[in-house]
Amino acid sequence: MKQIPLDISADQPQDFDTFVTGRNQELMQRLQQLANAANRREHTASASTDRFLYVWAEAGAGKTHLLHALALQMGKRARLIAADAPESAFDYSPKASHYLIDDVDQLFDEQQVAAFNLFNQIREQGGWMISTGKLPPTRLEMREDLRTRLGWGLIYQVHGLSDDEKIAALLQATLARGMEVPVGVITYMLTHYRRDMPSLSRMLDALDRHSLATKRAITLPLLRELLQQESEQ
Numbered sequence: 001m002k003q004i005p006l007d008i009s010a011d012q013p014q015d016f017d018t019f020v021t022g023r024n025q026e027l028m029q030r031l032q033q034l035a036n037a038a039n040r041r042e043h044t045a046s047a048s049t050d051r052f053l054y055v056w057a058e059a060g061a062g063k064t065h066l067l068h069a070l071a072l073q074m075g076k077r078a079r080l081i082a083a084d085a086p087e088s089a090f091d092y093s094p095k096a097s098h099y100l101i102d103d104v105d106q107l108f109d110e111q112q113v114a115a116f117n118l119f120n121q122i123r124e125q126g127g128w129m130i131s132t133g134k135l136p137p138t139r140l141e142m143r144e145d146l147r148t149r150l151g152w153g154l155i156y157q158v159h160g161l162s163d164d165e166k167i168a169a170l171l172q173a174t175l176a177r178g179m180e181v182p183v184g185v186i187t188y189m190l191t192h193y194r195r196d197m198p199s200l201s202r203m204l205d206a207l208d209r210h211s212l213a214t215k216r217a218i219t220l221p222l223l224r225e226l227l228q229q230e231s232e233q
C-alpha cells in the first residue's frame with residue numbers, strides 16, 4: 001500500500017479559543033483582563049504587584065500558547081519576547097504596555113540583566129510584564145535579583161488536563177469538525193501517542209485528513225496505520 005505523506009507539524013492557531021481551560025479558569029480570567037486593559041490602552045494598575053504575572057508549567061501544558069494568545073489579542077500594545085531574543089528586545093518603550101517574556105528560565109546572563117532592568121522600568125513608569133517558565137520562581141536557577149522580582153507579582157501554574165478532560169476535549173473537537181470518531185480511538189491515541197494536547201490535536205487533524213484521503217471510516221486499525229506511518233517518517 002502506498003503511504004500518504006503526513007503533515008502533523010502544523011500547530012493550531014494559538015489563541016484563547018483553541019486553549020482547553022480545564023482547571024485554569026482563574027488564570028484565563030486574569031489573562032483576559034490583561035488583554036482588555038491593553039485594548040483600553042491602560043498603562044498603570046492600582047498595585048505594582050498586579051502588573052507582574054509569572055506563569056509556570058511543564059512542557060506541553062500550554063503556557064507558550066497562552067502567551068501567544070495574549071499577544072494576538074493585544075496587537076501592537078504587546079511585545080512578545082522569546083528566550084533567544086536579542087537584548088534590545090527588552091528595551092522599555094512607551095508604545096508597548098505589555099511585555100510577554102517566554103521561557104524566562106532559558107535566558108542567558110546578558111538577557112537576564114536586560115529583563116531585570118525592564119522589570120524596574122515597568123515598575124517605575126507603568127506597564128505589565130507576563131513571564132513564563134518551567135518551574136516556580138523559588139526553584140529557578142538564574143540571577144537572584146531577577147528570580148526574586150519574578151516572585152513579587154501574581155504566580156499561576158498552568159494545570160494539565162486529566163485523561164478524562166483530554167478525551168472530552170478531543171471528542172468535542174471531533175464534533176465541531178463533523179468527524180465520527182469512536183471513543184476507543186481517542187483512548188488508544190492517548191495511551192499510544194504523545195500525551196500533550198497540541199500533539200494530540202495535530203494527530204487528530206492528521207487522522208481526519210488520512211480518513212478523507214483513503215475514503216475509510218475512522219477506526220482503530222486506521223489510527224494504528226497512521227501511527228505506524230508517523231513513526232517511520
